[in-house]
Amino acid sequence: MPLLAVYTELKKVEEIVGVYRDLASISLPTSAQVRSVDDQFLAVTTQWSQRDLEKSEKTNFTVNYILNAQDYSVLIKTPSQEVKNEIWKKESPSGKYHAVVTSWKNKKGEEKQFIEIWNSQGKIKNYDVCSQEKHGKVNNKDDTFGCLQWSNNEEKLLYTSERKLPKTKSFFGTTNGNDDKKEEKDIVLGKEHYTVEDWGEQLVKKSCSVICILDIKSGTIEVLDTPADLSCGQACWGPEDNTVVFTGWNNDPFRLGLKYCTQRQSAVYTYDLKTQKITSISDKTQSSRSPNISPDQSKLVYFDQPIGGAHKQCSRLKMYDFKTQTNQVILDIVHRPKDEVCNGIYEDVLMSRCWSHDSKQIILSTSYRSRTVLYCINVETKTVRQLNGGIKDGSSSIVDIYKDIIIISCTSPNTPQHLMVGKLLSNPGEEIKWHYLNQPEIDNNISFHLSSHQPTTDRKHSKYGYLDYETILVLPKTTDDKKPPLILFPHGGPHTTFDTLYMMYVAGFCKCGFAVLMVNYRGSLGFGQDSVESILGNIGDQDVKDCKAAADEIISKGLVDGQKVFMFGGSHGGFLTTHLIGQYPDFFQAGCCRNPVTNLTVMTGVTDIPDWVYVESGFDYNHSCLLNPSYSEEMWKRSPIRYVDQVKAPLLLMIGKDDLRVPPSQAKEYYRALKTRNIKTRLIEYEDNCHPIVKVDSEADAFVNIMLWYKEHS
Numbered sequence: 002m003p004l005l006a007v008y009t010e011l012k013k014v015e016e017i018v019g020v021y022r023d024l025a026s027i028s029l030p031t032s033a034q035v036r037s038v039d040d041q042f043l044a045v046t047t048q049w050s051q052r053d054l055e056k057s058e059k060t061n062f063t064v065n066y067i068l069n070a071q072d073y074s075v076l077i078k079t080p081s082q083e084v085k086n087e088i089w090k091k092e093s094p095s096g097k098y099h100a101v102v103t104s105w106k107n108k109k110g111e112e113k114q115f116i117e118i119w120n121s122q123g124k125i126k127n128y129d130v131c132s133q134e135k136h137g138k139v140n141n142k143d144d145t146f147g148c149l150q151w152s153n154n155e156e157k158l159l160y161t162s163e164r165k166l167p168k169t170k171s172f173f174g175t176t177n178g179n180d181d182k183k184e185e186k187d188i189v190l191g192k193e194h195y196t197v198e199d200w201g202e203q204l205v206k207k208s209c210s211v212i213c214i215l216d217i218k219s220g221t222i223e224v225l226d227t228p229a230d231l232s233c234g235q236a237c238w239g240p241e242d243n244t245v246v247f248t249g250w251n252n253d254p255f256r257l258g259l260k261y262c263t264q265r266q267s268a269v270y271t272y273d274l275k276t277q278k279i280t281s282i283s284d285k286t287q288s289s290r291s292p293n294i295s296p297d298q299s300k301l302v303y304f305d306q307p308i309g310g311a312h313k314q315c316s317r318l319k320m321y322d323f324k325t326q327t328n329q330v331i332l333d334i335v336h337r338p339k340d341e342v343c344n345g346i347y348e349d350v351l352m353s354r355c356w357s358h359d360s361k362q363i364i365l366s367t368s369y370r371s372r373t374v375l376y377c378i379n380v381e382t383k384t385v386r387q388l389n390g391g392i393k394d395g396s397s398s399i400v401d402i403y404k405d406i407i408i409i410s411c412t413s414p415n416t417p418q419h420l421m422v423g424k425l426l427s428n429p430g431e432e433i434k435w436h437y438l439n440q441p442e443i444d445n446n447i448s449f450h451l452s453s454h455q456p457t458t459d460r461k462h463s464k465y466g467y468l469d470y471e472t473i474l475v476l477p478k479t480t481d482d483k484k485p486p487l488i489l490f491p492h493g494g495p496h497t498t499f500d501t502l503y504m505m506y507v508a509g510f511c512k513c514g515f516a517v518l519m520v521n522y523r524g525s526l527g528f529g530q531d532s533v534e535s536i537l538g539n540i541g542d543q544d545v546k547d548c549k550a551a552a553d554e555i556i557s558k559g560l561v562d563g564q565k566v567f568m569f570g571g572s573h574g575g576f577l578t579t580h581l582i583g584q585y586p587d588f589f590q591a592g593c594c595r596n597p598v599t600n601l602t603v604m605t606g607v608t609d610i611p612d613w614v615y616v617e618s619g620f621d622y623n624h625s626c627l628l629n630p631s632y633s634e635e636m637w638k639r640s641p642i643r644y645v646d647q648v649k650a651p652l653l654l655m656i657g658k659d660d661l662r663v664p665p666s667q668a669k670e671y672y673r674a675l676k677t678r679n680i681k682t683r684l685i686e687y688e689d690n691c692h693p694i695v696k697v698d699s700e701a702d703a704f705v706n707i708m709l710w711y712k713e714h715s
């Protein structure tokens with residue numbers, strides 16, 4: 002390479018790395034808890050996360066605020082305090098104590114887990130919970146199984162862990178001299194290689210979760226006697242701490258991946274702590290989750306949706322009354338949106354605190370077209386209203402509510418998430434006055450525009466012809482008349498959505514000079530259940546054409562350079578990337594995808610969600626389904642690899658080597674197909690990454706490689 006070219010190349014790399022470094026240094030709030038100290042003061046604890054590129058890890062820290070309880074002005078803000086080894090922290094109802102679950106490696110490198118109890122003087126108890134050998138590893142803070150709940154009398158803690166498995170050793174193992182007789186008896190022979198099923202992608206080694214109660218005074222642990230065919234989670238205390246309410250996922254006949262899949266068979270149960278009786282309180286024909294008890298303990302709300310079908314869908318909000326032992330629907334599934342207020346609920350879980358103080362209203366946030374908006378739902382009148390708050394056309398979500406003081410997180414594509422505080426008002430007509438906890442850092446070099454798109458007559462859905470869809474165009478500020486090149490970016494799923502959030506990669510692409518068009522094609526969440534269903538059996542066609550038509554529309558408006566269009570997407574977004582470069586070979590300069598689905602016919606046997614392949618291809622699924630030639634034929638017709646002969650655009654493929662959702666073989670097969678056809682391609686494999694590729698160093702490396710690939714092929 003001539004010296005000048007080497008220098009130019011290095012400069013390019015330096016600039017991209019510089020952009021990434023700046024963005025990676027932004028810290029973002031992850032959670033917050035508000036508490037009233039007295040009539041004059043409010044205390045807010047906030048948790049934050051920031052990428053540390055030098056250490057290749059995420060740094061977590063807390064910042065505490067004391068606010069004036071009248072006008073919410075910040076009186077004191079403590080310096081940031083780094084948090085290490087902490088899995089979970091929960092304040093007791095009175096605020097006197099904190100329970101902290103910590104994880105720590107001893108000198109032998111073995112992982113130890115503790116539950117620590119703190120008061121204002123320091124640590125008052127520390128329990129090595131696994132050493133009692135009552136259960137396996139304690140679950141971490143995930144939305145599926147994890148929970149940590151104080152009893153109302155502050156004497157007990159509810160948490161979940163893996164069920165204890167018998168110890169096993171080889172048929173040929175010699176007895177260890179230190180084993181006492183009892184331990185010998187408990188050891189089973191020759192089962193160390195038996196498969197232990199788990200719940201798949203991002204839930205590896207989560208096999209059968211059980212509910213545990215720690216008695217804080219004595220340190221004794223009780224593991225609730227729940228059936229072995231249920232994996233239990235999302236537990237909370239029932240009225241007067243006499244029962245435990247939880248979600249149970251059915252293991253039978255085998256587990257399918259749970260991540261991004263709320264359609265799995267699950268129900269809400271109560272466990273009577275005196276009689277040990279388990280009762281299902283939700284409709285057995287539905288998939289129910291996320292029970293949440295009212296402050297007056299008279300009722301609980303939860304979500305449900307049909308079992309099976311699309312991996313994420315519109316859910317109902319239901320309420321169970323403990324006294325009458327009856328259920329009612331508070332907010333139903335919205336098939337076809339009919340007002341400007343709510344298009345239905347699309348969340349996995351409710352926030353752990355979501356009730357108003359009078360136990361009459363629920364605060365939640367969910368997608369409304371391409372924005373996350375705040376809702377207040379009155380459970381008595383069943384009325385829904387949107388709450389004001391946040392940036393125009395941006396997104397706001399609930400972070401915490403306590404005694405009607407609400408913390409929200411506000412954001413938009415040019416404004417990183419920041420926290421605001423306000424008070425829920427009794428008069429629904431009055432607007433909430435929001436106050437900043439931290440000031441947002443708006444990037445004035447980036448702008449964004451929401452557009453709705455009407456499919457042309459030939460593209461209208463035969464049953465749901467009224468459906469439209471949306472895009473979010475994110476534009477860099479340009480100093481000359483040159484139009485920016487365009488990155489067309491459809492989301493994965495396909496049943497997820499792009500809300501008007503700040504996304505580091507999108508902001509980074511803009512800062513490197515690209516416009517980004519994020520497409521919420523028909524099938525995305527937030528547009529009603531009809532939209533979700535419209536794509537089943539239409540993947541590879543309806544979604545592909547929606548993306549192409551949206552790009553054409555934006556180009557025709559003269560906002561971007563139509564001669565320089567690039568594709569980007571992960572997973573189902575990678576499926577769309579490979580489809581689009583195959584179906585429209587002259588339209589794209591280059592493409593890049595993360596863990597793409599490229600060949601549906603060979604995916605059913607290797608993914609943790611074979612049902613996804615059947616359902617999205619237009620078939621019903623049950624656990625005994627076997628792939629046959631007629632399924633395969635349809636799956637082939639819908640697969641991007643079918644068009645590989647037509648591809649012209651150079652393609653960068655990135656895989657997480659531990660991906661269980663879309664196994665690396667999907668990208669590898671496509672890579673080989675391109676190579677033999679002399680199409681320029683590169684495959685990057687990230688160790689220790691699964692489906693999302695979000696390890697700090699890998700995410701950073703991927704960003705620079707994507708930008709270099711696009712620049713090289715501009």
Ligand SMILES: CC(=O)N[C@@H](C)C(=O)N[C@@H](C)C(=O)O
Nearest residue numbers: 261312493494495571572573
């Ligand atoms: C349900 C699911 O995981 N589908 C994948 C094929 C997918 O597209 N995943 C999305 C959520 C992603 O962006 O990774």
